[in-house]
Amino acid sequence: MDTPAPAATPHPLAWLDDTAERRRAAGLRRELRPRPADEPLLDLAGNDYLGLSRDKRVVDGGVAALRIWGAGSTGSRLVTGSTELHAQLERELAAFTGAEAGLVFSSGYAANLGVVTALSGAGALIVSDAANHASLVDACRMSRARVAVTAHNDVAAVDAVLAARTEERAIVVTDSVGSADGDLAPLRALHAVCRARGAVLVVDEAHGLGVCGPGGRGVLAGVGLAGADDVVFTVTLSKSLGSQGGAVLGPAAVIAHLVDSARTMIFDTGLAPACVGAALAALQVLRDEPGRPWAVLAAAAAIAAAAGVAAPPSAVVSVVLGSPVVAFDAARRCAELGLRVGCFRPPSVPEGTSRLRLTARADLGDADLDRVRAVLATVLAEARS
Known part of the structure; x- marks a missing residue:
């Protein structure tokens, strides 16, 4: 009697073909389109809001840092990845935006992951706007805190969640400027709710810095909240400042806590010096040309x-x-x-x-x-x- 042949085992990645086809049918396939250096198209897709990514002053700032400090930061911020240039950028970003202190990360994404997870954790509550950027969403998922998602810009819903909470610590997380819609968050109203309920307001100013507020200092500065002792905010260096990287800004006690606990700073290689030098140069242009x-x-x-x-x-x-x-x-x-x-x-x-x-x-x-x-x-x- 012949022994039946064993059933063929499907390839462990065969599901990718089906997934790709479903995305294609729904019009949701993505692809990388490398652009040439001499791109002929007029760009209204990138986030170089101030037009500084190719500004000679900014490029020269990056090149000078590259020649002095080398191509990479050589290690994490706690080992060899903190240069005098990083410290200068942190001081200047804090002074410009009205914060007490700052901490530079390798990206805005890393800054959001670092600050949200470090200020929450098991036993805490995060109230997150439904339209928040993916970096904030991922931070909430990684936080081990209870996460309540509220409708976009719904201050009353945020207040209700905070009022009903049983957790001792709570943070409210929002973008200052919607990355898809371009609208502004009601930061004054959100802060009033946070202060009344004993919560910390965490704001992503990625699309606010360089565009909104007095001299481009951000939406928080525009509503008088940048230096508040219960407000923490993040910025990116890759949009208005035309470089790469991110930073957390806020009370000095928060920044000290991040140095001890923000995993995306502790275990990540520090931002490359050329990016730091370029961001410093761009910040100077913004100061000089308000x-x-x-x-x-x-x-x-x-x-x-x-x-x-x-x-x-x-x-x-x-x-x-x-x-x-x-x-x-x-x-x-x-x-x-x-x-x-x-x-x-x-x-x-x-x-x-x-x-x-x-x-x-x-x-x-x-x-x-x-x-x-x-x-x-x-x-x-x-x-x-």
Whole structure:
């Protein structure tokens, strides 16, 4: 009697093909598109809000640091990865934004993971806005705290969760500027609730620094909360400052606690000196040219008018088209006509709200904006027909 052949064992990664096909059918496949150094498209997709990533002063600041300190920081911040340049950037960021102290991380993502997990933990409560950036969402998931997600910008819901809590410690986490919508969080109202309920307010100012508030000091500075003793905030160096990296800013006691406990600082290699030098140079440009944030908002208003949407209080112009396929095709059509724009689809945004995300820059001239108007007039007419 013949022995039946054993059933074939499926390849352990065979599920990837099915997953990829489902994403393709839903219009949700992503792909990397390396851009050349001489990119011919007008860029309204990146986050170089102040137009400083290629500014000679900023590039020279990075090159000078590279020559003095070398290509890498050589170790974690607690070993050899803290240079005098890192300490200078921390002091200058804190002074500029109105915070007591600061701590530089290798990215804004790492800064958010580090501060949220270090200020929470088992036995604590985190109240997180439903529209928060993925880095804050991941921080909540990793925190081991109880996490309550509230509707976007719903202060009453935050208050209700805090009022009903049994945990001794609580933090409320929000973006100051929505990365997809470009709207501002009600920070004064959130802070009032936090203070009344004994919670700490943690704010991601990634899209606020360099654009919002007095001289680009951020939304918190604009509402008078940057130096509050129960407010902690993060910034990124990779948007308005045109470099790379992130930082946590706030009370000195919080920064000291992070040095002892923030795993994304303790176990990560320190930010490369060239990035630190470039960020310092960009910060100096922002101090010297305080009109740049106004220029960003003016450009954003012009782009919004061309797209037929309301002018945002930030650099982010969101044009909701609904279908991910329609949004993707519209972004591709913009590129064909010489304009690079962002395309946000689920899970970056909720189902049914796929969109074009256009970002303003301080260095956009009249000819650039005329080009934007011409392209959007064509593409949005096609997409909305």
